[in-house]
Amino acid sequence: MIQTQAHAVFDAAGPFRRTEIERRELEPHDVLIDIKYAGICHSDIHTARGDWGPVEYPLVPGHEIAGVVSAVGSAVTRHAVGDRVGVGCMVDSCRECKPCRDGQEQYCQKGNTGTYGAVDRYGQLTQGGYSERIVVNEDFVVRIPDGIELDAAAPLLCAGITTYSPLRHWQAGPGRKVAVVGLGGLGHMAVKLAHAMGAEVTVLSQTLSKREDGLRLGAAHYYATSDPRTFEALAGSFDLILNTVSAAIDIDAYLSLLALDGTLVNVGAPAEPMTIHAFPLLLHRRSFAGSTIGGIAETQEMLDFCAEHRIAPEIELIAADRIDEAWERVLASDVRYRFVIDISTMGRE
Incomplete structure (x- = not known):
């Protein structure tokens, strides 16, 4: 040994x-x-x-x-x-x-x-x-x-492939509006990657304390989720929302931000259960999904993409x-x- x-x-x-x-x-x-x-x-x-x-x-x-x-x-x-x-x-x-x-x-x-x-x-x-x-x-x-x-x-x-894989699978790119919930280890990579793929990126964070960072990393918009007006202003806005936080959130509230046929993907894994109601999904043909890392080939693809676009955490x-x-x-x-x-x-x- x-x-x-x-x-x-x-x-x-x-x-x-x-x-x-x-x-x-x-x-x-x-x-x-x-x-x-x-x-x-x-x-x-x-x-x-x-x-x-x-x-x-x-x-x-x-x-x-x-x-x-x-x-x-x-x-x-x-x-x-x-x-x-x-x-x-x-x-x-x-x-x-x-x-x-x-x-x-x-x-x-x-x-x-x-x-x-x-x-x-x-x-x-x-x-x-x-x-x-x-x-x-x-x-x-x-x-x-x-x-x-x-x-x-x-x-x-981990942080790179965990965010790259769902962004690729749900086709983040030009003409797509992507929101990233949380600007931490996963979230900041999601912003960089989605921006490099050509999507219009919005950060949804509890406060505006990291707004300058978010915009520097590639976000076009930054909103505080502690402000109820955020959910009113952004209702029906996004094609894809990537939830990166490891704590339970109000899933129904975030589903309301999806456009028709939009998808909310959970990559954060909180220990606590999260509740969800059917009507936010039914009324706008929305989806609530999960994703975990990527395969070995996709992980290599992600590394090569990061090298090509000069992306690093x-x-x-x-x-x-x-x-x-x-x-x-x-x-x-x-x-x-x-x-x-x-x-x-x-x-x-």
């Missing part, structure tokens, strides 16, 4: 402690990656604190991973030592069901294998990117284009000993707009 340093939580209350974990020896199609940077996603917090169900501890979170290939298995053809690569939210799937065959591994009918907190085909609990090294099958490793810095690439592996780079502080700041919405851990600091504590 390959030994590597990591930061783990040992119970739902935390805090993080440095520990040593084991990675499997390379199988023929495996890639060993020296992790350089790992993004902090709100999902890491939800998972580690048991918001979405029981957790097996110790747990090493992290599914926004950017690094460099340091070794490859004997049959690897997609990657070579020295390649700049990334790993996102999944590290395997059944490979046999129709979604997998169609390149939609994120919707594997048997359930894809999460980068952390899942049991892999070897019967081992997966551990994530808050660590120095990881072993992943080559089919679930993507290439990071030269035009994207490694630290900025990390959040693209806004990040705050932190040392490994500041993860607990960063998590608290995420919960307080005190980050613009994604924390990224410099894994090289893990050995300096």
Whole structure:
């Protein structure tokens, strides 16, 4: 087994402690990656604190991973030592069901294998990117284009693809009006991507405190949802609304902002249930949908799109000993707009 340093939580209350974990020896199609940077996603917090169900501890979170290939298995053809690569939210799937065959591994009918907190085909609990090294099958490793810095690439592996996939699926582009609910880690990427696709973008945020940022990132309009007049002024306006927040919202109110045949897509995953009434859907043939990340091919497409359009997340780079502080700041919405851990600091504590 390959030994590597990591930061783990040992119970739902935390805090993080440095520990040593084991990675499997390379199988023929495996890639060993020296992790350089790992993004902090709100999902890491939800998972580690048991918001979405029981957790097996110790747990090493992290599914926004950017690094460099340091070794490859004997049959690897997609990657070579020295390649700049990334790993996102999944590290395997059944490979046999129709979604997998169609390149939609994120919707594997048997359930894809999460980068952390899942049991892999070897019967081992997966551990994530808050660590120095990881072993992943080559089919679930993507290439990071030269035009994207490694630290900025990390959040693209979740925040980037989570917003890119629904924008592509629901055809954001010229002539389409897209609203983004929330301007956080996901929301700020949604604004950048939708703008680059040619859509007219509006940010819907609780207050106007980030209005200057929103317009700089590519939004044409910015409204405060705490003002009831916003919902009156924008009724029936949007072809697509992307809800990126991880808290329950008044779905009916946001459905009223959709035009005929418009769609509200939830990509935020609050722990609390949300209610919805039928009439806002029925009367204007609206849709309420969900979306999660993207397949491996689409993730590579997203990275290439970001490189072509010079799109990168806004990040705050932190040392490994500041993860607990960063998590608290995420919960307080005190980050613009994604924390990224410099894994090289893990050995300096």
